[in-house]
Amino acid sequence: MAYNKNDRRSRTKGRPTLNEVAHRAGVSPITASRALRGVATVAEELVRKVEEAARELGYIANPAARALASAHSQSVLVLVPSLANQLFIDTLEAIHSVLRPKGLEVVIGNFHYSREEEEDLLRNYLAYQPRGLLLTGFERTESSRRMIEASGLPCVYMMDLDSGSGLHCVGFSQVNAGAAAARHLLSRGRQRIAFVAAQLDQRTLLRGDGFRRTLQQAGRYDPAFEILTPRPSSVGLGSELFAQLLAAQPQIDGIFFCNDDLAQGALLEAARHGVKVPEQVAVLGFNDLPSSAFMVPRLSSIRTPREIIGRRAAEQLLDLIAGKTIAEPVQDMGFELVLREST
Known part of the structure; x- marks a missing residue:
């Protein structure tokens, strides 16, 4: 019997491999990978078979190995200043609804309105080679700006506008x-x-x-x-x-x-x-x-159009990841005065 190094399990941990999941489900390893990442183009029946095989084998994906193989992970880093504010919860839900069907995981960093904490998050998460960045506003440390520029990653800024910076942003004035x-x-x-x-x-x-x-x-x-x-x-x-x-x-x-x-x-x-x-x-x-x-x-x-901002920012980032030229890099989503009894 021929020996295939890709099918072996860890000698110490005995972890199942993606190839084993694919073999059990009767699909190719590429299809198995796409099914487990939630890529929308994979047929529902194949997704069901792959997920069932993964459960039976106890398979857990290794994102670090995936990042090494492709030079990038399948994640998008989203940094927000608060998870206690409904504004950012709504925005994150919209981002997730756009990115998840494309097989991208949303990695959330909460920097608690601290520029230094945001800098630490960027330094830690950029090491995992995300596919792109969604950042809140333009105020950050000079070190953070240098890391973002040096990473070369597609980046979209949310919640505010800066038409003179040459940056991609979605927000309102x-x-x-x-x-x-x-x-x-x-x-x-x-x-x-x-x-x-x-x-x-x-x-x-x-x-x-x-x-x-x-x-x-x-x-x-x-x-x-x-x-x-x-x-x-x-x-x-x-x-x-x-x-x-x-x-x-x-x-x-x-x-x-x-x-x-x-x-x-x-x-x-x-x-x-x-x-x-x-x-x-x-x-x-x-x-x-x-x-x-x-x-x-x-x-x-x-x-404030927080859901629309999240959705448009995520869509713009997808276009940047795909290498597309953005016709309108600065997108003003506006705002609305809602008149009720208190005024």
Whole structure:
């Protein structure tokens, strides 16, 4: 009997091989590999046979070996600043729905709004040769930028836009979104308008810039009407900051919160102390989280296209991986003001 080194098992661990799975399923090793990676072109019946053979043999794919064989893994690295924020959960779900049917695994790194932590994640994961990168925003360390450039990997940036950089990005203008928030509160006749922000990542600061500039142009800006804190955004913090703001500036009649969870906390605090919304103070949020439509009163918010951004960014990355030229490397997905009872 001829000896085939590709069919042997580890002498110490006895792990089954892909060739054995393919042989049991009656398909070629290439078909078996594609079936196990979820490539959509493999017939359902063959996928079922391969998966059944893999279960029977106890086969576990070796991604490191696959990466060595192809010079790349079958993964895409996605770095986001939070897994506690519904915004990024929705974006990740959309990314997964695009990449998984193409046989690509989504590797998620959470850098907790820390540029240094993002740098560590890039250094660790780039060693595994991913097929491409999906990154959040443009603010990162110089070392991270050098690693991204040196990797030569296809890369798409999400959530923000930079038309002058030559980078591929899918998002919306944070500055314009902030300006839209200010215009809305001004249009409701509000005279003393505040801005409350937490976390203070670059996108939040850009929204604040657009908001502030619009109020200045209208002659309605007062720096005393701002609260900016690096603390993590939450409903509890929103409640606290709302009480703090009204205690210091009781004449406030409109507030733009940089996130919906802060605005939701403000509505709860207002109800607790009998502050009428919007009669006494209008409250506007950002991101339009699902629960905002069920607050009392229902929260007005700026809806961000997080699912669309995730889907388009993943599609653009697939084109880059395939070597295609992107006709529109900068894709503005816009935003929408959702008017409800709180303003």
